[in-house]
Amino acid sequence: MTAMPASPDDTNVRPTDTGTPETPHRVARLWRRELHHYPATSRRMAYLGIVVLTTVVLYYALYVQYAVATSIITHFHMTYGYFVWVSVIGNAVGAFASLVAGLADRWGRANMVVYGLLVAALLSLLGLPNAPDKGTYLVLFAALSFIEGIVLVATPALIRDFSPQLGRATAMGYWTMGPVIGSLVVTVVTSSTLSFASWQDELRYSGWAGLAVFVLALAGLRELSPRLRDQIMVSLRDRALVEARAKGTQPGTAAAGHWRQMLRLDIVGSATAVSLFLLLYFGAVGNFVVYFSATFGYSEQRTNGLANWYWAANAVALVVAGLLSDKLKVRKPFMLVGALGSIAVTTLFALHATEPGTGYYTFAALFVAIGVLTGVAYAPWMASFTETVEKQNPAATATGLAVWGWIIRAVVAISTAFVPVVVTSATPLVEHGAQVKAASVQAAPALAIIDAHPGLFAELQAYPPNAVPPALAAQAAREVGVDGLATVRKAQPQLALLQRYGSQVKNAADQGPGQWRTWWLICVAGQIVFLPFIFVMAGRWSPRKARDEALEHQRAVDRELAALTEKGD
Numbered sequence: 001m002t003a004m005p006a007s008p009d010d011t012n013v014r015p016t017d018t019g020t021p022e023t024p025h026r027v028a029r030l031w032r033r034e035l036h037h038y039p040a041t042s043r044r045m046a047y048l049g050i051v052v053l054t055t056v057v058l059y060y061a062l063y064v065q066y067a068v069a070t071s072i073i074t075h076f077h078m079t080y081g082y083f084v085w086v087s088v089i090g091n092a093v094g095a096f097a098s099l100v101a102g103l104a105d106r107w108g109r110a111n112m113v114v115y116g117l118l119v120a121a122l123l124s125l126l127g128l129p130n131a132p133d134k135g136t137y138l139v140l141f142a143a144l145s146f147i148e149g150i151v152l153v154a155t156p157a158l159i160r161d162f163s164p165q166l167g168r169a170t171a172m173g174y175w176t177m178g179p180v181i182g183s184l185v186v187t188v189v190t191s192s193t194l195s196f197a198s199w200q201d202e203l204r205y206s207g208w209a210g211l212a213v214f215v216l217a218l219a220g221l222r223e224l225s226p227r228l229r230d231q232i233m234v235s236l237r238d239r240a241l242v243e244a245r246a247k248g249t250q251p252g253t254a255a256a257g258h259w260r261q262m263l264r265l266d267i268v269g270s271a272t273a274v275s276l277f278l279l280l281y282f283g284a285v286g287n288f289v290v291y292f293s294a295t296f297g298y299s300e301q302r303t304n305g306l307a308n309w310y311w312a313a314n315a316v317a318l319v320v321a322g323l324l325s326d327k328l329k330v331r332k333p334f335m336l337v338g339a340l341g342s343i344a345v346t347t348l349f350a351l352h353a354t355e356p357g358t359g360y361y362t363f364a365a366l367f368v369a370i371g372v373l374t375g376v377a378y379a380p381w382m383a384s385f386t387e388t389v390e391k392q393n394p395a396a397t398a399t400g401l402a403v404w405g406w407i408i409r410a411v412v413a414i415s416t417a418f419v420p421v422v423v424t425s426a427t428p429l430v431e432h433g434a435q436v437k438a439a440s441v442q443a444a445p446a447l448a449i450i451d452a453h454p455g456l457f458a459e460l461q462a463y464p465p466n467a468v469p470p471a472l473a474a475q476a477a478r479e480v481g482v483d484g485l486a487t488v489r490k491a492q493p494q495l496a497l498l499q500r501y502g503s504q505v506k507n508a509a510d511q512g513p514g515q516w517r518t519w520w521l522i523c524v525a526g527q528i529v530f531l532p533f534i535f536v537m538a539g540r541w542s543p544r545k546a547r548d549e550a551l552e553h554q555r556a557v558d559r560e561l562a563a564l565t566e567k568g569d
Contacts, residue, residue: 033110034225044162048171050213050221051158054117055151055178057213060185061124061206062148065141066286067190067304068199070293073430075199076134080290080430084420086138087286090145091413097149098405109161109398110223112154117214120147125207129200153405157398160386161224166326168386173322173379177315180375183285184311185209187304194301226395258396262403266388266536271404273533274381275411276526277339280346281374282412283523284310287419294429295513296356306360310367317375322383329546331380331387331539336531338377343527345369350520354513377530381537388538422522423515425508432501433509439494440502446491449484456480457488465489 039047065072066087073083123144131137156175163171190202197205262268283291288307292298298306325334349366352358389400420427440447450457456476460468468476476485488495540546 031111033222035222036225036227038224039162039222046220047222048159048162048174050217051113051155051162052174052178053213054113054217054221055155055175056181056185057206057210058117058120058148058151059179059182061120061203061210062144063179063183063285064124064186064190064202064206065128067186067289068194068202068300069289070300070430070434071199072137074434076131076137078134080427081420082134083430084416086134086141088413088417089138090141091409091416093142094145094149094152095406095409095413097146098153098402098409100150100402109154109158110221112150113158114214114217114221116147116151116154117210117217120144120151121207121210121214123147123207124203124210129203129207149405149409152409153398153401156382156386157401158223160390160397160401166329169325169331169380169383170319170322172382172386173318173320173375176318176375176379176382180311180315180318184308184315187307187311191301191305191308194304258393258399261392261396262389262400264392266538267385267392267400267403268407270381270385270388270533270537271407272411273530274378274385274404275408277342277377277530278374278408279411279415279526280342280370280520280523282415283419283519286416290426290430291516294426294433294509295353295516296358302360306363306367309364310371313368313371314375315371317372318379321376322379325380325383328543330541330543331384332534332537332541334380335377335384335534338373338375338380339527339530339534341373342370342377343524345373346520346524346527350517350524353517353520356513384537384539391538419519422519423512425512425515428501428504428508429512432505435497436501436505439497443491443494443498446488446495449480449488450495453480 038044069083072078073080078086123140127140128137128144131140155178156172159171159175160168186206189205193202193205284307289300289303292303292306293300321334321338325331345366349363349370352362352366385404386397386401389397392400456479459472460476463469463472480488540549
C-alpha cells in the first residue's frame with residue numbers, strides 16, 4: 001500500500017459556512033477537533049496511537065476491580081452475590097451508554113474519548129478507593145462502566161476513520177489490544193505490587209495512568225470532519241478522491257434511518273455471535289481470581305501472574321493476525337481457523353477444570369494457545385464488522401458500533417449474572433472459604449482433642465457451658481485434663497464457625513470443579529455459535545479474488561478522479 005503525499009493538517013483553522021477559514025482561540029481547540037483534510041501518515045499514526053493508549057488505560061481502570069475482587073469483597077463485607085451484581089449493573093449501564101455513544105456520528109468522537117477518560121481517571125483515583133460503603137462503590141463503578149460503554153464505541157469509530165480498509169485489520173488489531181493490554185497491565189502490576197500495596201492503591205495506580213494519557217489526548221487527539229469520515233476509503237490512494245468528493249457533499253447523511261439500517265442480520269447477528277465467542281475472555285477478566293482461588297487455592301497475586309500468559313499471547317496474536325489479514329486482503333479464513341482452534345483448546349481447558357493435579361505451567365500453555373487463537377479470529381473480525389457496517393452506510397459507523405457495543409455489554413451482564421446460578425459452589429467458597437480454612441488451622445488442637453473423645457464431647461454439647469452436671473464435668477476433667485478442656489473452650493468461636501459453615505464449604509469444594517467445567521463448556525458452545533455468522537459478513541475468502549477486487553476498485557477510483565479533474569478544468 002503506497003502512502004499519498006502529505007497534505008497540510010489544518011487543525012488550526014475551521015471553515016465557516018462561507019468556506020472562509022477562521023482562527024479559533026487556543027482554548028477552543030480543546031473541543032474543536034475536526035480535521036478538514038485527511039492527515040499525513042505520521043499524524044494519522046499518532047492519532048491511532050493516542051486512541052489505543054486511551055483504550056488501554058480505560059480498561060486497566062475497569063478490569064483492576066476484578067483482579068482484587070476478594071479484597072474488595074472482604075473490605076466492604078459484601079456477599080459474593082452482591083459483588084456479582086456490581087458487575088452486572090455496571091455492564092448493563094455500559095450497554096445503554098454504548099447506545100448513547102451512537103450519537104458520535106452527529107456529535108463527533110474525539111471529545112467523548114478525551115473527556116470520558118478524564119472522568120474515568122478521577123473515579124479511579126478519588127472515587128472508588130474512598131467509597132465509604134458498598135452501595136457507594138456500586139454507584140461509582142456503574143459511573144465508570146457508563147464511561148467505558150461510551151468509549152467502547154467512540155474509539156473503534158476513530159480507528160475506522162483513520163484506517164482505510166486495506167489497513168483496517170492491522171489498525172483494529174492494535175485497538176483490540178486495548179482491552180487485552182489493559183488486562184495485561186492489571187495482572188503485571190497487581191502480581192508485582194500486591195505483596196505491599198492495598199486494593200485501594202491498585203485502583204489509584206490506574207487513575208494516575210488515566211490522567212497521564214488524558215493530558216496527551218487533550219493536546220493531541222483529533223478527528224475527521226463528517227464530510228471525510230462519511231465515505232468509504234479502501235486504500236490511502238483514495239485520499240485525493242475522498243477529499244474531492246467531500247468538497248461537494250453535505251454532512252449528516254447518517255441522520256435519516258441510520259438505526260434501522262444497522263438492525264440487519266449481518267450486523268446484529270455477527271455482533272451477538274462474537275459476544276458469545278468472547279464468553280471465555282469475559283470469564284478470564286471477571287472470574288479467574290475466584291475460580292483459581294476456590295478450585296486450586298491460588299492467591300490473587302499467583303492467579304494474576306498466570307493470567308499474564310493469556311493476555312501477552314493474545315496481544316501479540318492480535319497484531320500479527322491483523323498484519324497478515326491486510327497482506328492477504330481477506331478476513332474470513334482467519335476467523336474460521338482461529339475459532340476452530342479456540343474451540344478445541346478451550347475444550348481441553350474445560351476438561352482440566354476437574355483435575356486438582358493440573359499444574360501451573362499446564363494452564364499457562366493452554367492460556368497461550370487460547371490467547372493466540374482468539375487473537376487470530378478477533379482482529380480480522382473487527383475489521384470485517386466495520387466493513388460490513390460501511391457496506392450499509394459509512395456515515396453510520398458509530399451507530400453500527402453502538403449496536404455492537406450494546407449487545408456485547410448486554411451479553412457480559414447476562415453471563416455474569418448466570419455464573420453463580422451455574423457455579424453454585426462459588427458463593428460459599430468466596431464468602432466463607434477463607435474463614436473456614438483459617439478456623440480449621442486455629443482450632444486444630446481442639447479438634448484433635450474432640451476427635452479423641454467423641455462420646456464425651458457429644459454429651460457436653462447437650463448442656464450450656466455453665467449448666468454441665470458435676471459428675472459429667474468431673475469425668476471430662478479426669479479423661480481430658482484441665483489443659484485440654486481449656487484448649488477446647490478457647491477454640492469455641494472457631495468451632496462454632498466450623499459447625500455453621502464447615503460442611504457447606506466442604507460440599508462446595510467437592511462440587512466446584514465440576515460446576516466450573518460446565519461453565520467453561522458453555523463458553524465453548526458460545527464459540528461454536530460464532531462459526532455460521534462468519535459467512536454473512538463482508539469480505540472475500542480467496543486472497544486472489546480479493547486482490548482482483550482491489551485492483552478493479554483502484555481503476556474505478558482513477559477513472560472517477562480523472563472525471564472530476566476534467567470537470568474542474
